[in-house]
Amino acid sequence: MRVLDAAFWSPGSSRHALAGPLGFSASKAKALVAGLIDQGLLEEAGTQPSQGGRPAETLRLHHGLGLLLGVDIGVTSLTVAVLRPDLTLLAQHSEDIDVRRQGPGVVLARAAALMRELLARCKGRAEQVLGIGVGVPGPVNFEAGQLVSPPLMPDWDRFSIRDFLRDDYRAPVFVDNDVNLMALGELWRLQRALPNFIVVKIGTGIGCGIVCHGSVYRGATGSAGDVGHISVDHEGPRCHCGNRGCVEAMAAGPAIVRMATEAAEAGESPVLAAALAERGSLAAEDVGSASRAGDAAANRILQHAGHLVGQMLAAVVNFFNPSHVLLGGGITQVGPLFLAAVRQSVYQRSLALSTRQLEVQYAPLGAQGGVVGAGALAMSETLRVRGVAP
Structure with missing residues (x-):
């Protein structure tokens, strides 16, 4: 799991590059990576420019692991995206909303509909979803996944976004403040x-x-x-x-x-x-x-x-x-x-x-920061709490 987590946070890394931060010897890192490739958890994604010797292979989380769903809810906007485990963007849709006038049921029903539409566009299925990240514009109890006394959207107070999405997906749902997700996206x-x-x-x-x-x-x-x-x-x-x-x-x-x-x-x-x-x-x-x-x-x-x-x-x-x-x-x-x-x-x-x-x-991520952060939240937290089984 440490190797998978390192590969997620260091996209485009080689075996040697992963060994350093993990404190592993080159031989141990090579053996671990080989095992993860055999299990279909990592894959090689092309060679890197040569540094004078044999070009190193670039590693990434295997695209066959499943899909991620990212939902970025702003005060006046809603963006939904489907991403691969390495945060490659497969499909995205944005539209105007107003959370000050529309309650959680209306907004989340629209988000759920868009999730289904975008998954279908990518020829994906609900059972392939590894994790779902949701950003909301207010203070969040991260462990409970609930907004707490949000000043701009009082109707959302203590509303369980996880329970709302649980009927459609077996994947874990993680909820955080929208700006925290922007920070997480930039960190990735x-x-x-x-x-x-x-x-x-x-x-x-x-x-x-x-x-x-x-x-x-x-x-x-x-x-x-x-x-x-x-x-x-x-x-x-x-x-x-x-x-x-x-x-x-x-x-x-x-x-x-x-x-x-x-x-x-x-x-x-x-x-x-x-x-x-x-x-x-x-x-x-x-x-x-x-x-x-x-x-x-x-x-x-x-x-x-x-x-x-x-x-x-x-x-x-x-x-x-x-x-x-x-x-x-x-x-x-x-x-x-x-x-x-x-x-x-x-x-x-x-x-x-x-x-x-x-x-x-x-x-630098601009308008993409929210959905990239939502994907990063979904993947990193899924690795932490569940591993990679969809």
């Missing part, structure tokens, strides 16, 4: 090379996935990383959590749209005013487009929002001292000005030692 992409970093999702809300010592840190009750409710202005607007000045209420997607609408209606931005008149409402992407066109009001809005997010992140950076801050979510579509404002605020407000080697950038 990095092959666990970075042990301490954070992923911040900025969309309808603001949340943070924390990777500490090479593992996702969930906290005592599953609410670690709920940074959207850090106050950046005690006299600011009231947040849906009941407090004032939360960064989520002042700098997330809805706040950016609100500021843009006010600027358009006040005649401060002809570009935003034209977009508002044409469609009747604005989106954060409109602010990004206006900013790229040189609109002064749009630039001011993005800089203000980025400054507030950076102010919050400076406190996190000083406390946790991560090597990287990766920004994801819908905010990545607004362009480089927001990222520049976040960086400026973080570096200005953080301690010099905390930022000496800090990198702040958009998350």
Whole structure:
């Protein structure tokens, strides 16, 4: 199981490369890998570039082991994917939802229907599913697989997602916060090379996935990383959590749209005013487009929002001292000005030692981060609790 786990977290590795992290001799690793290949658990996937001798064979989890299902539920979006054990994406579908208005029964019924449709498209069957990973936008009791007092979706409190999906699949179901899954996806992409970093999702809300010592840190009750409710202005607007000045209420997607609408209606931005008149409402992407066109009001809005997010992140950076801050979510579509404002605020407000080697950038996996993380959760946890038997 240690070899299979290492092969999963180090896609594209050779026998020799797997031996090092496991502490095995080259001969022992070779023998173990040979046995796993014979059992149909690992397979060779082509040779690597020669380093001066015989080219090494690339190893991966055997595609015949089964399939993974990944479900990424956001506040306003639903993405479902079918993946191979090595997280090769076979099929994916995304659509708009609103978990604030639609209860768990409606959303999960749609997710279940999409899972069946995508499996059929891949010519897969329910009994081939090894594990299912589900991401949800709220605090999660990881052991129970349930949301706990989610502020944006109160109807989901203590709802058993596992029980809902149990009738269709024998495979284990693992549920986690959506930003934790983004962090897990980036950890898999990095092959666990970075042990301490954070992923911040900025969309309808603001949340943070924390990777500490090479593992996702969930906290005592599953609410670690709920940074959207850090106050950046005690006299600011009231947040849906009941407090004032939360960064989520002042700098997330809805706040950016609100500021843009006010600027358009006040005649401060002809570009935003034209977009508002044409469609009747604005989106954060409109602010990004206006900013790229040189609109002064749009630039001011993005800089203000980025400054507030950076102010919050400076406190996190000083406390946790991560090597990287990766920004994801819908905010990545607004362009480089927001990222520049976040960086400026973080570096200005953080301690010099905390930022000496800090990198702040958009998350490389982008919109795929959630489903990749859902697949990583499904495979890694299935290996941990059940092995590889579907």
